[in-house]
Amino acid sequence: MEFILRHNVLIYFDGESKRRAVRRLYSNLLPGGYLFLGNSESLHGVTEEFHLVHFPGATAYLRPSQAPTGGSLK
Amino acid sequence: MTAAVNEALRARVRNLEGMPAMPAILAPLLRCLELPADQIEIEKVVELISCDKSIAAQCLRLANSALFSRHSKIETIRGAVITLGARRLRDLLWSSFLMRMSPEKGQWPINPLRFWEHSFACALVSQQLAKKVALPGLERVYLCGLLHDIGELVNATLLPAEFRSAAEFAIRKSVPLFEAEKEVLGFTHCDTGKMLGEYWNLSPDVQDVIEFHHNPEQAEAPGALVALVNLSDLLCRLRGMGYGYDELREIRFQEVPAWSLLGRAVPLLEHFDVARFTMELDAEAEEIRELVAAAFQN
Numbered sequence: 001m002e003f004i005l006r007h008n009v010l011i012y013f014d015g016e017s018k019r020r021a022v023r024r025l026y027s028n029l030l031p032g033g034y035l036f037l038g039n040s041e042s043l044h045g046v047t048e049e050f051h052l053v054h055f056p057g058a059t060a061y062l063r064p065s066q067a068p069t070g071g072s073l074k
Numbered sequence: 075m076t077a078a079v080n081e082a083l084r085a086r087v088r089n090l091e092g093m094p095a096m097p098a099i100l101a102p103l104l105r106c107l108e109l110p111a112d113q114i115e116i117e118k119v120v121e122l123i124s125c126d127k128s129i130a131a132q133c134l135r136l137a138n139s140a141l142f143s144r145h146s147k148i149e150t151i152r153g154a155v156i157t158l159g160a161r162r163l164r165d166l167l168w169s170s171f172l173m174r175m176s177p178e179k180g181q182w183p184i185n186p187l188r189f190w191e192h193s194f195a196c197a198l199v200s201q202q203l204a205k206k207v208a209l210p211g212l213e214r215v216y217l218c219g220l221l222h223d224i225g226e227l228v229n230a231t232l233l234p235a236e237f238r239s240a241a242e243f244a245i246r247k248s249v250p251l252f253e254a255e256k257e258v259l260g261f262t263h264c265d266t267g268k269m270l271g272e273y274w275n276l277s278p279d280v281q282d283v284i285e286f287h288h289n290p291e292q293a294e295a296p297g298a299l300v301a302l303v304n305l306s307d308l309l310c311r312l313r314g315m316g317y318g319y320d321e322l323r324e325i326r327f328q329e330v331p332a333w334s335l336l337g338r339a340v341p342l343l344e345h346f347d348v349a350r351f352t353m354e355l356d357a358e359a360e361e362i363r364e365l366v367a368a369a370f371q372n
Contacts, residue, residue, distance in 0.1 A: 039353055039356075040353055041349075042347055042349035042350045043349065044347035044348075044349060045347075051326050051328070052326065052327065052328075053325065053326055054309075054312045054323075054324070054325040054327065054352070055312070055323070055324055056312055056321060056322075056323070057312070057313065062326075
């Protein structure tokens with residue numbers, strides 16, 4: 001998928017479920033794909049795999065095109 | 075900027091006419107309000123404000139604005155001062171002083187309300203960001219944010235035609251104003267702002283922010299303050315508190331040069347939740363608009 005919109009869902013999860021859910025979203029996104037969350041949701045402290053990206057009037061989480069340093073080539 | 079352009083510019087900035095003098099009550103009033111909250115003499119503040127009809131009217135208007143939902147109308151300066159509090163009063167005083175130097179409304183290629191909203195937003199965001207990452211010297215931070223774009227005022231006043239084409243270029247191409255200025259004028263509001271800063275005798279760190287807020291890595295003494303205002307400016311422009319048009323950008327704050335510059339001065343930055351801070355800013359936008367509208371009507 002190139003982008004995922006998921007507003008105000010993660011707020012109902014606790015830390016561990018949040019991490020699991022976000023992990024799934026991450027793997028279903030293509031590298032270079034975007035995750036859009038609700039207006040009061042942040043992935044701070046949940047994962048560092050996404051890059052926070054600001055657009056005029058919007059923020060999104062980007063799955064980087066290249067795996068973070070140390071990523072394997074499986 | 076070539077030496078010849080530099081010289082010509084300097085000559086024009088030195089001749090800045092029509093720059094209003096600071097209102098007589100402003101300096102003593104600001105001094106009163108700088109004191110710790112428990113030492114502020116309300117009666118003295120009320121007395122000073124009563125001396126300036128225009129400032130008094132602005133205080134009453136803001137105190138009675140939608141910002142404070144009140145059942146009864148506030149009709150005394152004392153009531154207004156207590157409702158507003160020292161911080162809002164200081165913001166209002168600065169805004170009303172600075173706006174007296176605005177060029178005639180029709181002369182601006184950009185909406186002057188947007189210009190001031192952006193300046194005050196940047197002042198507030200700079201101050202809050204500084205607070206969050208524990209950067210010392212908060213009072214200075216506010217002023218730096220407020221005055222960072224003051225060169226736009228110089229450009230709009232002294233070089234209205236050139237400035238208009240630069241602004242139109244920026245809007246047409248969806249680029250930041252300073253890039254358009256470089257393209258169209260050959261210099262930017264950072265250059266003219268720096269000259270005004272020297273002319274006004276602003277302190278060197280405020281001058282540095284004015285000169286380098288678009289390229290903090292070029293500042294001679296790479297200051298955390300310059301980097302902080304650079305980030306705040308960027309955030310404001312991305313959150314609809316810019317000049318009334320959207321720049322086409324995709325920004326990753328962790329990759330902006332100012333981010334690592336600031337990170338060197340404040341280790342807390344590493345754990346800073348930018349997403350959360352961005353969301354909090356949206357709530358502030360309304361308050362900033364009320365403040366600017368109250369000060370601008372007079």
